[in-house]
Amino acid sequence: MFKKIYNFFASLKLTIFLFLFLAATSILGTLIPQGLSPERYQELYSPRLFSIFDFFSAFDMYHSWWFTLLLVMLSANVVFCTFQRIPRIWRLTFRGNKIIDDSIFESSPIRKTIALQKNLPGIEQQSADIIKTLVATPVKDEKDGRIYLFAEKGRWSRLGMILVHLSIIFILAGGLIGTIWGFNGQMLIVEGEQSDTVTLFGDAGMKKLDFSVLCSDFTIDFYETGMPKEYRSEVTIIEGEKEPISESIRVNHPLKHGGIKFCQATYGIAGVKNFQIVAKNITTKDESILQLNMMKKVRLPESDTFFAIAKFSPDYEGRGPAVLGVVIEPDKPHDIFWIFGDDGKINNQKEGNFTFMLKDFEKIYYTGIQVSRDPGVPLVWFGFLTILAGFILSLFLTHRKMWIRISENENGGEIKIAATTSGNRKDFEKNLERLLPVSGAE
Amino acid sequence: MNDTFIISIVTFIYFFSALTYLTSFIFGKRQLDRAALVITVMGGTIHTAAIILRWIYSYRLGIGHAPLSNFYESLVFFSWAIVIVYLIMRKRYNNSLIGAVGIFFAFLPLAYASLSGKVIADIQPLIPALQSNWLISHVISSFLAYACFAISFGSSILYFLKLKSRKTFQRILPDLDFFDDITYKMISIGFVLLTLGIITGAAWADCAWGRYWGWDPKETWSLITWLIYGAFLHARLAGGWRGVKMSAISIVGFVAVIFTYLGVNYILSGLHSYL
Numbered sequence: 001m002f003k004k005i006y007n008f009f010a011s012l013k014l015t016i017f018l019f020l021f022l023a024a025t026s027i028l029g030t031l032i033p034q035g036l037s038p039e040r041y042q043e044l045y046s047p048r049l050f051s052i053f054d055f056f057s058a059f060d061m062y063h064s065w066w067f068t069l070l071l072v073m074l075s076a077n078v079v080f081c082t083f084q085r086i087p088r089i090w091r092l093t094f095r096g097n098k099i100i101d102d103s104i105f106e107s108s109p110i111r112k113t114i115a116l117q118k119n120l121p122g123i124e125q126q127s128a129d130i131i132k133t134l135v136a137t138p139v140k141d142e143k144d145g146r147i148y149l150f151a152e153k154g155r156w157s158r159l160g161m162i163l164v165h166l167s168i169i170f171i172l173a174g175g176l177i178g179t180i181w182g183f184n185g186q187m188l189i190v191e192g193e194q195s196d197t198v199t200l201f202g203d204a205g206m207k208k209l210d211f212s213v214l215c216s217d218f219t220i221d222f223y224e225t226g227m228p229k230e231y232r233s234e235v236t237i238i239e240g241e242k243e244p245i246s247e248s249i250r251v252n253h254p255l256k257h258g259g260i261k262f263c264q265a266t267y268g269i270a271g272v273k274n275f276q277i278v279a280k281n282i283t284t285k286d287e288s289i290l291q292l293n294m295m296k297k298v299r300l301p302e303s304d305t306f307f308a309i310a311k312f313s314p315d316y317e318g319r320g321p322a323v324l325g326v327v328i329e330p331d332k333p334h335d336i337f338w339i340f341g342d343d344g345k346i347n348n349q350k351e352g353n354f355t356f357m358l359k360d361f362e363k364i365y366y367t368g369i370q371v372s373r374d375p376g377v378p379l380v381w382f383g384f385l386t387i388l389a390g391f392i393l394s395l396f397l398t399h400r401k402m403w404i405r406i407s408e409n410e411n412g413g414e415i416k417i418a419a420t421t422s423g424n425r426k427d428f429e430k431n432l433e434r435l436l437p438v439s440g441a442e
Numbered sequence: 443m444n445d446t447f448i449i450s451i452v453t454f455i456y457f458f459s460a461l462t463y464l465t466s467f468i469f470g471k472r473q474l475d476r477a478a479l480v481i482t483v484m485g486g487t488i489h490t491a492a493i494i495l496r497w498i499y500s501y502r503l504g505i506g507h508a509p510l511s512n513f514y515e516s517l518v519f520f521s522w523a524i525v526i527v528y529l530i531m532r533k534r535y536n537n538s539l540i541g542a543v544g545i546f547f548a549f550l551p552l553a554y555a556s557l558s559g560k561v562i563a564d565i566q567p568l569i570p571a572l573q574s575n576w577l578i579s580h581v582i583s584s585f586l587a588y589a590c591f592a593i594s595f596g597s598s599i600l601y602f603l604k605l606k607s608r609k610t611f612q613r614i615l616p617d618l619d620f621f622d623d624i625t626y627k628m629i630s631i632g633f634v635l636l637t638l639g640i641i642t643g644a645a646w647a648d649c650a651w652g653r654y655w656g657w658d659p660k661e662t663w664s665l666i667t668w669l670i671y672g673a674f675l676h677a678r679l680a681g682g683w684r685g686v687k688m689s690a691i692s693i694v695g696f697v698a699v700i701f702t703y704l705g706v707n708y709i710l711s712g713l714h715s716y717l
Binding site for chain 2 (some may be wrong): 012015020022023026027028029031033062175184223227228229230231239243249250252253254261262263264265282318367370372374377380381388391395423424426
């Protein structure tokens with residue numbers, strides 16, 4: 001029973017199946033948008049399709065039970081396979097090799113026997129040169145009149161494979177730690193305000209921090225082409241009695257505080273303030289600038305008429321930002337009309353003595369800061385480093401061993417060759433063939 | 443001189459080079475292979491110069507950054523990466539047909555970039571998300587990986603060509619093992635580079651978006667690609683698979699590469715909207 005389970009999880013078929021099945025199912029999550037609201041999905045899909053998708057958690061499929069199960073199976077597969085192979089690789093890597101080992105010439109994967117017709121002078125030197133070319137400078141020993149040569153290189157290469165697989169375990173474990181003990185969400189803070197609550201992604205509720213984040217200012221810089229150059233939030237961390245810390249957060253330049261990372265994610269306009277309205281007296285041609293905020297009335301110059309702003313539109317009927325102005329004259333109904341910023345369009349009061357133009361106003365921004373904590377990150381980074389080290393070991397090192405035994409007698413003798421390689425065996429054999437001094441019979 | 447103009451000249455050089463390789467293959471003329479190599483190296487040198495020139499121009503415009511930041515620049519770099527990978531691999535796998543296919547693949551992105559008229563070739567300033575030290579290492583490792591996969595795709599196609607073609611044509615084609623070996627070698631190197639590309643991307647995402655992995659379509663598709671080639675390497679190294687099945691997986695893998703590179707941006711939407 002255990003043997004069966006063990007064999008199942010240690011099988012290569014499972015590995016290939018999981019790799020390809022994970023790849024195939026991952027495609028679904030890129031075709032079905034993830035993490036939208038249920039209402040949005042009901043608009044997108046028919047009720048039947050919706051219920052099928054919903055059943056398979058297709059709207060958050062990378063965190064669904066079945067996707068998680070696949071990842072757990074992959075982890076089990078990696079663990080089983082790796083540990084199954086460790087003893088053999090350990091042996092191949094760390095077990096010392098005997099220089100004199102007659103059995104190796106019968107058991108090694110690459111073997112060759114060459115019969116010598118007569119004693120060749122310098123055959124030992126030639127053999128040593130072959131080993132040196134293919135592997136490394138050999139060591140020599142003699143026994144019963146036979147000469148034994150042996151060399152080895154790239155011992156560590158096979159450990160690369162172990163390291164790569166352990167790395168996958170580190171990375172998956174780091175991901176798991178992050179999922180359990182980390183959080184990820186967003187804070188929207190209006191300029192001048194502060195907050196200590198993070199709205200977690202994926203309907204996971206709110207998270208209260210041990211400190212507040214005050215956004216004193218949000219700015220956008222543009223290039224001459226109109227493309228955004230920089231988004232910057234000036235923030236202050238306020239934590240009890242401690243000295244407040246002021247920092248700026250820019251895209252790619254997050255702020256870290258108390259193990260929590262703050263990244264510039266989004267922004268928006270929360271409101272407008274400090275309007276400047278040019279009021280022009282039609283008869284006297286006098287211009288004056290009214291400075292006011294929403295719903296605050298001001299007296300027009302040299303009159304008993306008042307002016308106020310009732311509404312702001314960032315883009316009214318495609319004609320740009322506009323305010324809804326209200327002119328209040330005694331004993332008359334209120335005169336209400338839209339006022340634009342464009343000089344070309346005179347925004348006349350319907351009846352009366354003034355024209356108006358929206359000269360300027362200030363936007364009140366809110367900044368959207370992504371707030372996250374992930375205690376699994378160091379392990380993931382460690383896994384990234386070890387996987388690269390593992391690849392380098394297995395890619396750039398080839399573990400090779402080579403033995404040659406020369407036996408000579410009065411009739412000639414024989415050379416026996418044995419070798420192992422973790423690299424391309426065909427190439428090795430081809431090179432060996434090329435180097436051999438005499439073509440002999442197998 | 444305008445770098446985009448130079449690139450359009452390089453496009454023709456590569457086309458000519460691929461044609462020379464093909465002629466060399468068909469008529470079995472080694473001298474033509476040498477000539478094609480000279481043309482390729484010439485094209486590659488001018489190509490490199492154009493990239494450097496564009497880099498310099500961006501500084502003159504006061505928005506200096508490596509030319510790896512928009513679709514046009516990515517196509518130009520993809521082509522460059524294919525040429526570099528080809529020039530390295532040809533030391534070991536010298537065959538005119540591989541040259542023809544490899545350089546033709548280098549020609550394609552350049553042709554689209556400079557001749558289609560659909561790709562904006564202007565030097566644009568870097569948007570905030572791209573202003574990072576990770577940009578260069580992430581783009582270089584990803585596109586070198588794509589280039590390796592392009593060559594492995596080419597050799598897999600040739601594998602099937604050898605398998606299915608008529609006898610007369612078969613005789614001049616190299617062994618099946620030759621293509622099988624190229625496919626494997628290119629994928630094993632490409633896989634390491636893709637891993638590096640994903641790692642640098644994760645480090646960058648952690649810095650820019652506060653998480654190293656978020657199942658964004660680009661991220662997911664890079665993982666899909668990684669899984670397909672991962673399956674390939676396991677089947678080959680641990681299972682000893684060879685031949686038809688391997689070439690088939692390699693072709694599927696390259697479809698995933700192309701989708702990761704282009705499909706995600708043109709069909710799906712996500713954070714990685716700038717390529």
